[in-house]
Amino acid sequence: MQKIEKKWIGNIRGEDVYAFLVTNGKGTLSAEILTYGGILRSLWYKGTDVALGRETLEDYFDNDGYIGPIIGRHAGRIQDAFFTLNGKTYILPKTENERVNLHSGDGFHTRVWQAEEVSGEEAAIKLSMVSPDGDGGFPGEVTVSVTFTVTNDDALRISYCAHTDADTLVNLTSHGYFNLNGHDSGSIENHTIVMNAAYYLPNNTLCAPTGEIRSVEGTSFDMRQEKRIGALLHADFPETNRFGGFDHTMVLQGTGFRKIAEVTGDKTGITMECITDRPGVHFYTGNKIDPLATYKHRTVYSTYQGFCLETQLFPDSMKYPFFPSVILKSGETFQSKTEYRFMLKKEKGK
Numbered sequence: 607m608q609k610i611e612k613k614w615i616g617n618i619r620g621e622d623v624y625a626f627l628v629t630n631g632k633g634t635l636s637a638e639i640l641t642y643g644g645i646l647r648s649l650w651y652k653g654t655d656v657a658l659g660r661e662t663l664e665d666y667f668d669n670d671g672y673i674g675p676i677i678g679r680h681a682g683r684i685q686d687a688f689f690t691l692n693g694k695t696y697i698l699p700k701t702e703n704e705r706v707n708l709h710s711g712d713g714f715h716t717r718v719w720q721a722e723e724v725s726g727e728e729a730a731i732k733l734s735m736v737s738p739d740g741d742g743g744f745p746g747e748v749t750v751s752v753t754f755t756v757t758n759d760d761a762l763r764i765s766y767c768a769h770t771d772a773d774t775l776v777n778l779t780s781h782g783y784f785n786l787n788g789h790d791s792g793s794i795e796n797h798t799i800v801m802n803a804a805y806y807l808p809n810n811t812l813c814a815p816t817g818e819i820r821s822v823e824g825t826s827f828d829m830r831q832e833k834r835i836g837a838l839l840h841a842d843f844p845e846t847n848r849f850g851g852f853d854h855t856m857v858l859q860g861t862g863f864r865k866i867a868e869v870t871g872d873k874t875g876i877t878m879e880c881i882t883d884r885p886g887v888h889f890y891t892g893n894k895i896d897p898l899a900t901y902k903h904r905t906v907y908s909t910y911q912g913f914c915l916e917t918q919l920f921p922d923s924m925k926y927p928f929f930p931s932v933i934l935k936s937g938e939t940f941q942s943k944t945e946y947r948f949m950l951k952k953e954k955g956k
């Protein structure tokens with residue numbers, strides 16, 4: 607039987623915070639979601655916790671590594687922290703290197719969301735919040751909801767919805783970190799990956815896109831055939847050397863809700879498929895995971911302990927009009943959906 611359990615875990619700015627444990631009908635997949643930041647704290651697939659997480663609610667307050675939250679209004683980097691919309695320039699806080707706005711500063715990952723259980727065939731909770739006009743420097747009051755469904759075919763589905771009362775930017779993602787051998791199992795270097803991306807966005811030194819859309823052919827970014835992540839990380843390729851690994855947006859093939867990547871843990875044989883309707887995914891290999899931060903069960907995490915598949919529009923798109931638009935117009939609705947689906951490799955295709 608599907609199940610939703612709710613537990614009070616603390617308080618911030620006078621608001622209570624809850625953890626929801628959402629389990630599917632077969633009891634094979636459970637997601638632990640916090641109402642603070644919409645954080646994915648744990649994800650148990652057949653007994654293995656494949657999501658990185660921190661120990662207490664308070665541990666999340668420093669945003670160190672953005673371990674698991676929903677990112678908004680705008681995921682990724684906006685270089686020089688400004689954009690021009692309808693002829694007006696908006697200045698955002700510079701939150702990285704005194705040059706860049708990363709993940710919208712005190713963005714949606716720092717908010718307490720309202721939660722409701724969604725009744726239906728599958729276990730789901732819906733988180734919602736209102737981001738006031740001017741929030742983080744962005745115009746318009748944005749009403750946003752994110753529904754987490756734990757499906758009976760072992761997927762965590764994240765469905766995003768937003769509307770605004772004035773033209774603004776919306777680019778939402780989930781910053782979940784995965785380790786398919788288990789969150790406490792060390793590095794993901796021996797995971798294998800396949801990704802349906804023929805192009806990627808090279809970064810400048812600030813880790814923001816240069817505007818170029820480059821072919822993956824002959825580079826470490828070519829994951830069209832299955833590759834070992836460690837082999838790509840250590841291939842001595844300038845783009846990955848510079849950032850200590852992958853921290854790049856991949857341009858996905860195809861349109862519509864389609865499978866874009868598949869990653870497998872070598873020790874457990876757990877495969878995760880990523881299915882999304884987004885044109886891009888920011889592939890981050892946990893290059894800067896802080897070994898001194900406090901994580902679940904006091905586990906020490908190190909570099910490459912987890913990877914993120916942050917499905918999204920492209921970062922810094924307002925500077926590059928040929929990138930898909932991140933503008934949400936007044937009266938329009940932003941909608942998007944991503945699934946992370948789990949299976950044991952040996953059962954694949956059954």
Ligand code: BGC
Nearest residue numbers: 671672813853888890894916
């Ligand atoms: C960024 C990384 C950053 C990480 C955690 C990713 O989305 O691109 O550069 O270190 O988030 O903060």
